[in-house]
Amino acid sequence: MPDNNFAAQGNCGNFKEAVCINAGRIYDSCSDKDCIDHLRVYFPDTAQAKIEEASSVKCRNVQVIDVLMDVESVPFNKGFYSVDMTFYFAVQLDVFQLPCLTPTAVDGLATFNKKVILYGSEGNVNVFTSDTSSSCNPGCNYGKDVTPRATVQVVQPICLSCKLLDCCPPRDCAISIPMAVAGKFDGCFRPMETTRVVEVTLGVFSIVSLERIVQMMIPVYDFSIPDKECVQTNDDPCELFKRIKFPVNEFFPPRLNEDDCEVEDDDSCGCN
Secondary structure (H helix, E strand, O other), X not given: OOOOOOHHHOOOOOOOEEEEEEEEEEEEEEEEEEEXXXXXXXXXXXHHHHHHOOOEEXXXXXXXXXXXXXXXXXXXXXXXXXXXXEEEEEEEEEEEOOOOOOOEXXXXXXXEEEEEEEEOOOOOOOOOOOOOOOOOOOXXXXXXXXXXXXXXXXXXXXXXXXXEEEEEEEEXXXXXXXXXXXXXXXXXXOOEEEEEEEEEEEEEEEEEEEEEEEEEEEEEOOOOOOOOOOOOOOOOHHHHHHOOOOOHHHHOOOOOOHHHOOOOOOHHHOOO
């Protein structure tokens, strides 16, 4: 075991002890913003019929429902790995049959592929734990894979544009979708000839990282004991309502701070 010399390295020495933990260490990461244009939206069979009869469409909401990732080592670049990602977007549209009619909500699916190369260090140790089954089916890996774990963080995408286009001649819609993703939609994604398609432009912010589980020494100050007591629930709705603070900001919108003024000495900026 290495020496516990935290205090000798300039630390204050107020912690109780140094302990060894297993934690994920991020070896490399990158951030990116992608403007994805001409992204085709696929619809289930029940929703495609509404698209065929639509006069216009409007994007209401876009969400990331799943991201499939595959990590592979890069040949002749020791310690580097390629991360192939497939984003699955749930696109909710307002479909207008006629300009004056109430729109109908329709859900569709869009996919986007992205690839990055990051440094993930090296590891040749198989990890076995007591909470996993000892039996292994033919073809499975013994122990955990030695490749690093990829993580992607995505904020809610921004729909920048939405277009309804005509297909001449009609095209055959065929897309391979995982069962877990297809199960989130009503209807079936089956091959069908379409005369109209929807294309969207999305803005996506993401952070991709590679991490490995390593043993690290950390200082421990004390056990984390909650100092707040649990609030007892009351069946009286009025008593619960009394505990809610008055929403002052809803009635009186906040003003700009002085730091928000672009010109400090300009009295016309409106800062007091």
